[in-house]
Amino acid sequence: MIGEPAALPLLQMALRVEQDIFVIRQRGREVAAVVGLEHQDQVRIATALSEVARDLLRTTGGADVSFHVDAGADGRFHLRADLAPVSPLPDDRYEPQSGAVSRLVDTLSVLTVEGVTVVRMSRRVPANAPTPTPERLAEFRTELGRTAPGSALDELTVQNGQLISALDEVRSQRDELAVLNEELAETNRGVLALYNQLTEELEETNRGVVALYAELDEKSAQLRAASESKSRFLANVSHELRAPVTAIIGLGRLLTDSASDPLTDEQGRQVDLIRSSAADLLNLVNELLDLAKAESGRIEPELAEVDLRPVFGQLRGTLRALATRPGVELVVEEPTGPALLRTDEVLLGQVLRNLLHNGLKFTERGEVRLRANQNGDRWQFEVSDTGPGIAPELHDRIFEEFYQIPGATRVGGTGLGLPYARRLVTLLGGTLELASAPGEGSTFTVSLPTGGA
Ligand code: ADP
Secondary structure (H helix, E strand, O other): OOOOOOOOOOEEEEEOOHHHHHHHHHHHHHHHHHHOOOHHHHHHHHHHHHHHHHHHHHHHOOEEEEEEEEEOOOOOEEEEEEEEEOOOOHHHOOOOOOOOHHHHOOEEEEEEEOOEEEEEEEEEOOOOOOOOOHHHHHHHHHHHHHOOOOOHHHHHHHHHHHHHHHHHHHHHHHHHHHHHHHHHHHHHHHHHHHHHHHHHHHHHHHHHHHHHHHHHHHHHHHHHHHHHHHHHHHHHHHHHHHHHHHHHHHHHHHHHOOOOOOOOHHHHHHHHHHHHHHHHHHHHHHHHHHHHHHHOOOOOOOOEEEEHHHHHHHHHHHHHOOOOOOOEEEEEOOOOOOOEEEEOHHHHHHHHHHHHHHHHHHOOOEEEEEEEEEEOOEEEEEEEEOOOOOOHHHOOHHHOOOOOOOOHHHHOOOOOHHHHHHHHHHHOOOEEEEEEOOOOOEEEEEEEEOOOO
C-alpha cells in the first residue's frame, strides 16, 4: 500500500486508558461508515481496532491512533488505521492476543514509517463507495469532527446490538444452509434415481444386443447349413444326371452311325438336335458339379512348381479351335524367360481357359489377349478383350451363379463360369478382379502369390 504521510489523517486520537479502547472502537466504526465500508466491515474493523488497542495498552502503555484513506496498488481505496505505540513494542514485534484479529481486516502488520514504528491495519473500500476526492475527505473530517465520542456504556450498548444482529445473521444463515442441504439431498435423490434408471436401460439394451448377437449367430449357422446342403444337393443331382445324359449322347451317336439303319432327313435333323441339346445339358451338369465341388471344399489344390510357358502354350493350342471368328485374334504372350510360381497347374489352366473362352465368346472384332507379369511376390495374369465391355454396376453380379447379362445369352453359356473361376482363384490364395466399361472391352486380372496359397 502506498502510504501518504503528508496527507492529513481523517481522524486521530490517543489511547492511554481503558476507556479509550471503547472510544477507538466507536470512532473506528464511524470512520468506516463515513468512507463507505459496508455494515459488516464496519463491525469487523471496529472489533479489530479494539483488540489491537487492548493489546497495545497492556504491552506499551498506549498508542496514537490515526485513520487515513489510501489508493492501493490495485487501483482501489483502502481505509487504513495506524496505531503508533507510545513506547517500543517488546522485541519490536506485535502478535495479537487473539489470532482471529488478522482475519477481520485485509492487512495487519508492524512497520516503520519515517522512523516511527506503527501497527497498521487496512480494509478495502467497496468499489461502489463514493471516490474519496480531497474535497470529500475534507467533508469526512468535518463530519467526524462534529460527532462527539460517546461513553463506554453507549459503546457497550452498540456492541450488544451488533452482537445480537450477528447472532440473528448466523441463525438465518444456518436456516438457509438447512434449506440448501435439503435441496441438495433432494437433487441427490433425483440424480440417483436417474442413474438407476439409466443403468437399467443400459442393462436392458445390453440384454437386447446379446440376444441379437445370439440370433445372428444362429442365422449365420443356418445360412451355412443351407449353403452346404445346397452344394451337396447340386453335387448329387449333377452326378446322378451325368449318367443318363451321357447315355442319350451315346445313343444319339449310335442312331446316326453309318452302321445303323439309315434315317430320313427329318429324323437325322431331330437326332442332331437331341445330341446337341444333350451336349449342352452335359456341359451344364459338369459345370454345376465343378462349382458344387469347389464350394463344398472338396477341391484340394495340389501345389507344385509350375513353369508358365508350357501352360500358356497349351492354352494357345486348345483355344485356337474356339477362335473361329475371322475378325478376332487370340494373342497369348508367352513369357520370354522361365516364369515360375508355386500353384496348382490344372486349376490355374481352368481359370485362364474359362476367362479366355468368355473373351472369345463375347468379342466380335479385335483381339483377346493373355499376358502375365511378376509384380513383387505376386504373379498377375491379365485376360483382356476388345469386346462389348461390362457396365460397372454389373461387375459384382456377373460373379453370381447363373447370372448372365441380358442379351449375352444368345452366345450360349450357363452363367456358372465366372463364379467357378473366382472360387478356384480363392482356393489358390489369389484374387480375381475386373476392369471394364461398356464399349471399352474388359480386362480380368488374376493375382496369385508366387509362393503358393
Ligand atoms: P457364361 O459365360 O457361361 O454366361 P460366366 O459366369 O462366365 O457365364 O459369365 C457371366 C456373364 O458375364 C456372361 O453371361 C456375360 O454376360 C458376362 N461376361 C463374362 N465375360 C465377359 C466378357 N469378356 N465380355 C463381356 N461380357 C462378359
